[in-house]
Amino acid sequence: MSETSPKLRAELEGIPTYKPGKPAAGGGPVAYKLSSNENPYPPLPGVMESVTAAAASFNRYPDLACTLLINELSERFGVPASHLATGTGSVGVAQQLVQATSGPGDEVIYAWRSFEAYPIITQISGAKAVQVPLTPGDVHDLDAMADAITERTRLIFVCNPNNPTGTVVKRAELERFLDRVPRDVLVVLDEAYREFIRDPEVPDGVELYRKRPNVCVLRTFSKAYGLAGLRVGFAIAHEPVAEALRKTAVPFGVSQLAQEAAIASLRAEDALLGRVGSLVCERLRVVEGLRAQGWTVPETQANFVWLRLGELTVPFAAACEQAGVVVRPFPGEGVRVTVGENEANDIFLKVAEGFRKDL
Numbered sequence: 001m002s003e004t005s006p007k008l009r010a011e012l013e014g015i016p017t018y019k020p021g022k023p024a025a026g027g028g029p030v031a032y033k034l035s036s037n038e039n040p041y042p043p044l045p046g047v048m049e050s051v052t053a054a055a056a057s058f059n060r061y062p063d064l065a066c067t068l069l070i071n072e073l074s075e076r077f078g079v080p081a082s083h084l085a086t087g088t089g090s091v092g093v094a095q096q097l098v099q100a101t102s103g104p105g106d107e108v109i110y111a112w113r114s115f116e117a118y119p120i121i122t123q124i125s126g127a128k129a130v131q132v133p134l135t136p137g138d139v140h141d142l143d144a145m146a147d148a149i150t151e152r153t154r155l156i157f158v159c160n161p162n163n164p165t166g167t168v169v170k171r172a173e174l175e176r177f178l179d180r181v182p183r184d185v186l187v188v189l190d191e192a193y194r195e196f197i198r199d200p201e202v203p204d205g206v207e208l209y210r211k212r213p214n215v216c217v218l219r220t221f222s223k224a225y226g227l228a229g230l231r232v233g234f235a236i237a238h239e240p241v242a243e244a245l246r247k248t249a250v251p252f253g254v255s256q257l258a259q260e261a262a263i264a265s266l267r268a269e270d271a272l273l274g275r276v277g278s279l280v281c282e283r284l285r286v287v288e289g290l291r292a293q294g295w296t297v298p299e300t301q302a303n304f305v306w307l308r309l310g311e312l313t314v315p316f317a318a319a320c321e322q323a324g325v326v327v328r329p330f331p332g333e334g335v336r337v338t339v340g341e342n343e344a345n346d347i348f349l350k351v352a353e354g355f356r357k358d359l
């Protein structure tokens, strides 16, 4: 066999591989996965029925244009169908946005730490990543992000609420930031956790998009709607951005099962948002419980909490795992813990309490 391997693009060197949340350990008496910000509720019966019915024809390709889903979304959000584009999860759409705007010599700005896919998809494109540190309070530093814009900037991600800190940027500061961004730079408002927001000062990206042609909103069915395993997300954007997304889409990327499940979920929105309400109550219980134990917890508007633990991150995550809950460690920085089933949250709170006492 020859030693020579096929030539690959130099940009791929050193790309960190996406680390999925660790699965819940098997074998133990209880094992809960709080490492991927998933929805702990099983699919609604009606959604299951739609998927089961769609499964009968998976020998056929799906509807390439996701016509029915796009029409439902168009009505639901009051936007033209031509301003909608679907993809394989919102991360798939985010990658298309980078691909459509940025290449070698260009720059993509995002806060750091933020969603770990941003560095990966930026590096794949060949563009330079410009990471702007969060403020000491773990919030996007929008002034510093605006200062980082150059004539090479093509795209800026604003993750609101931010993964993994759960922190938000509010209406006035976001509007002020958008006013500073040149009109030919795309701002992507990644609102994967939008439905979990209860703070009225956090703007709905869709309202901002209406007045600003360089704003694109990313949403997903993976979190509040509980369809993470089916891979469907979407963008709301003006032309020509939405058109560019249709051009860069992998043909037939969104399966018919995913399309039917998403449509059924939109029609069952009341029940799904009721579940989100319960998770928001649990979030409050977890945050208040942690604070009562003496932890500093940033205000979270997502379905997870962030504990900045520094060097204690890895031992803390190990203690959680031993007790039956798997959390997401970012070594040297902190842990992100999804708000899950009540029993799982109880276990996590108990571990946090014990750990705190031993400090």
Ligand SMILES: Cc1ncc(COP(=O)(O)O)c(C=O)c1O
Pocket (backbone or CB within 6 Å): 036, 037, 088, 089, 090, 091, 092, 115, 159, 162, 163, 190, 192, 219, 220, 221, 222, 228, 231, 232, 233
């Ligand atoms: C901020 C953010 N954006 C996008 C995604 C991607 O979600 P999906 O590709 O499942 O829609 C995630 C997933 O964790 C996320 O945290």
